[in-house]
Amino acid sequence: MINFNVGVILPSAGCGERFGVSLPKQYYEVLGKPLFLYALEEFRRFQWIKRIVLVVDNPEHVQGLLEESHANREKVCVIKGDSTRHRSIRAGVQELQKNGCDLKVVIVHDAVRPLVPFKLIEDLVIAAEEHGAAGAIRPLVSTVLRANPDGFLDYSLDRSKHVSSETPQFLFCVFLTMHCSDEELDTGTECLQLALSHTGVRAKLIEGTHDLWKVTHKKDIYAAVGCLREKTNQVCIMASEENETVKLLMEILESKVSLVQCVVTSTDTRLSCKETFNTVVFFHLHEIDQDNQLLDFAAMLDVDHQGLIIHVIEHTSVDGMQSMSVYDLHRSGRNMAKHHEKLQKGVVIIHCLTPGEDRRLAELVVSLILSDASTFSGQTLFI
Structure with a gap:
């Protein structure tokens, strides 16, 4: 049972270069509303989530979209993101610290992952409180290779010993006190590694469901439409x-x-x-x-x-x-x-x-x- 307060950071400030269109993917309309709204609406349904920080490239534009869609903005705060993912997440953490909600666990979830499995969220929150950090994982679909500077095979990873890191990721308090280097803030992509590097906390890894995928390329929109239509119908x-x-x-x-x-x-x-x-x-x-x-x-x-x-x-x-x-x-x-x-x-x-x-x-x-x-x-x- 979750009887403590939880906060959420939804990074949504990227330009989506791999998406292949001029419109950032978080604003792409799926079934009549911007993609980022689906994750936002799902997290609003949890009573123990007290604050949601939506980190975006253009707060005024997003506020307008929220008004147009008649979205319930209770618990939601919209702030401007920074130049990289980790810097945007740090901005979200700083906003949560201002609010004074006495949060025990902070959730970091990509706003362009529209499906949020209820049971998995609960399991990860409980694991984060117990172990200090927790994250969702999925088995690797393809073998990962390392190429040398000349473009030839250096070595390959054993797929059975590695997994794919997904979001949501959950961090128990320790994330709020991290002091990252500029290099980590500029090039890093993995919050759980930051928790390990700076606090020694080893995140509990829990296998997620098949619907944790992220909209990265335009073809992913078709999968999102099918999955969301099935889920919401x-x-x-x-x-x-x-x-x-x-x-x-x-x-x-x-x-x-x-x-x-x-x-x-x-x-x-x-x-x-x-x-x-x-x-x-x-x-x-x-x-x-x-x-x-x-x-x-x-x-x-x-x-x-x-x-x-x-x-x-x-x-x-x-x-x-x-x-x-x-x-x-x-x-x-x-x-x-x-x-x-x-x-x-x-x-x-x-x-x-x-x-x-x-x-x-x-x-x-x-x-x-x-x-x-x-x-x-x-x-x-x-x-």
């Missing part, structure tokens, strides 16, 4: 009965989203689950049922993460649609999107005209859920 399916399409949806989504739940409206007169959802799929017969518990559901919507409201209308007969043009149907969908604007969700309406297309319908709904929700504004689809 929480889907509720509302239908009058658990039909074949609903069963297929549940089966397919189980491995593709963090949570999927079905509410059978004929038996569940009120929503009673404690979860929040960013996406909801309504199944209707003939037309959209305006009494479909949307008001009940709205209180459970997670507006911090992108998502969709998908209305699936199953037409047992197309006779009632013959008098409606595609234009009228599309206009109806756009009006529905405007009606749901306050929920900050995209809206898609699917008219299912062909019986026996359960799998195609389920796969269509899944593809919508896994796509960029910000592009949808009342689109009308037919199957």
